[in-house]
Amino acid sequence: MAVSRPGPAGFAGGSGPGAVTLQPNPITLMAKYKLEYIWLDGYTPLANLRSKTQIKEFAAFPKLAELPAWGFDGSSTRQAEGKSSDIVLKPVAVFHDSTRKNGVLVMCETYLHTGAAHPSNSRATIPDDPDTWFGFEQEYFFYKDGAPLGFPPGGFPEPQGPYYTGVGYKNVGSVAREIVEQHIDICLDAGINIEGINAEVAKGQWEFQIFGKGSKSAADQMWVARYIMARLCEKYGIDVEWRCKPIRGPFDAPLDWNGSGMHSNFSTKHMREVGGKAYFEKLMAAFAKHMDEHIAVYGPENHLRLTGLHETQSIDKFSYGVADRGASIRVPHSFVNNGYKGYLEDRRPNSAADPYLVAGRILKTVQSVPTT
Ligand code: ADP
Ligand code: MN
Numbered sequence: 331m332a333v334s335r336p337g338p339a340g341f342a343g344g345s346g347p348g349a350v351t352l353q354p355n356p357i358t359l360m361a362k363y364k365l366e367y368i369w370l371d372g373y374t375p376l377a378n379l380r381s382k383t384q385i386k387e388f389a390a391f392p393k394l395a396e397l398p399a400w401g402f403d404g405s406s407t408r409q410a411e412g413k414s415s416d417i418v419l420k421p422v423a424v425f426h427d428s429t430r431k432n433g434v435l436v437m438c439e440t441y442l443h444t445g446a447a448h449p450s451n452s453r454a455t456i457p458d459d460p461d462t463w464f465g466f467e468q469e470y471f472f473y474k475d476g477a478p479l480g481f482p483p484g485g486f487p488e489p490q491g492p493y494y495t496g497v498g499y500k501n502v503g504s505v506a507r508e509i510v511e512q513h514i515d516i517c518l519d520a521g522i523n524i525e526g527i528n529a530e531v532a533k534g535q536w537e538f539q540i541f542g543k544g545s546k547s548a549a550d551q552m553w554v555a556r557y558i559m560a561r562l563c564e565k566y567g568i569d570v571e572w573r574c575k576p577i578r579g580p581f582d583a584p585l586d587w588n589g590s591g592m593h594s595n596f597s598t599k600h601m602r603e604v605g606g607k608a609y610f611e612k613l614m615a616a617f618a619k620h621m622d623e624h625i626a627v628y629g630p631e632n633h634l635r636l637t638g639l640h641e642t643q644s645i646d647k648f649s650y651g652v653a654d655r656g657a658s659i660r661v662p663h664s665f666v667n668n669g670y671k672g673y674l675e676d677r678r679p680n681s682a683a684d685p686y687l688v689a690g691r692i693l694k695t696v697q698s699v700p701t702t
């Protein structure tokens with residue numbers, strides 16, 4: 331830790347008996363912080379997380395406004411041609427990183443040197459509203475040596491059934507729980523609103539839930555929670571498989587394994603405080619009308635997952651239903667019991683979807699419906 335001491339410590343004033351006054355010691359403690367700048371690359375249809383560290387000195391944990399813009403070589407991330415490859419990183423959200431001494435996680439947007447948002451910068455394009463709340467349920471698979479964690483080499487474990495919220499070595503193995511526990515703690519230390527975890531339906535499949543207010547903040551937290559998980563798994567020789575249908579098999583056969591979703595729960599101030607059946611029905615009509623625009627941003631390969639089986643609706647149908655896990659939008663019992671007030675669950679977004687685009691699209695459709 332660097333200490334800057336301007337002048338001899340503690341004393342100021344003249345000399346001679348009685349002339350010395352004790353002053354507060356003007357010490358400024360500076361520390362070198364490790365700033366991990368995180369961004370989304372230009373790969374399609376599924377962007378990858380990228381990050382790099384810069385070390386800078388601050389008097390205290392840095393605030394967002396104190397973090398400088400930075401840059402990277404976009405020709406290595408499918409974000410630029412080689413001849414003009416500098417892409418600007420603009421910090422947009424800052425989190426504590428308890429895995430590193432003086433660690434900071436800095437979520438960034440990408441910009442061209444002209445000042446325009448990079449085409450891959452989905453965050454820059456979405457509407458925001460701090461009174462719209464999102465709860466994302468992120469499902470994913472742990473993968474080791476090319477197969478879900480716990481699958482025997484070249485084969486399959488017992489059919490799914492006991493794995494969902496399961497306990498015991500034969501259901502969850504010996505490593506996964508250690509990882510998800512650490513992930514909770516790192517997220518909490520970071521100030522991310524992680525709300526829970528559970529083992530999921532397929533072996534090696536898990537879920538965590540992230541809640542946030544505003545489409546940008548909720549999705550920032552989601553991306554950083556994904557980053558933390560992917561980085562945490564490195565030391566276990568495990569990868570996170572975000573794709574929505576990594577294990578395929580004939581339907582209705584024993585080898586038919588669940589896909590991964592990112593159920594997106596949402597509520598606006600109007601939905602929470604006013605609601606009503608008439609407004610709800612107008613809202614659902616708007617979701618039906620914009621079905622294609624929603625599906626377009628709900629994640630790649632979603633036709634493999636939204637089949638009408640495994641608690642999903644088909645990709646080409648829109649439906650809603652009370653407590654209906656086979657509907658596109660599930661309406662919680664509490665919503666109806668409270669006079670059509672509260673939150674709704676869009677079950678269609680998949681595990682690999684970009685939460686910026688998902689939250690932005692939901693908000694856009696909701697905002698298209700008049701509240702009077
Ligand atoms: P399930 O697995 O039964 O679908 P979860 O408990 O996994 O449900 O997830 C419920 C999600 O709903 C959580 O992410 C939570 O943050 C979110 N949620 C709860 N209340 C609200 C609300 N008022 N607005 C938006 N999201 C909400
Ligand atoms: Mn859930």
Ligand code: MN
Binds near residue numbers: 467469
């Ligand atoms: Mn789930």
Ligand code: MN
Binds near residue numbers: 675
């Ligand atoms: Mn759900």
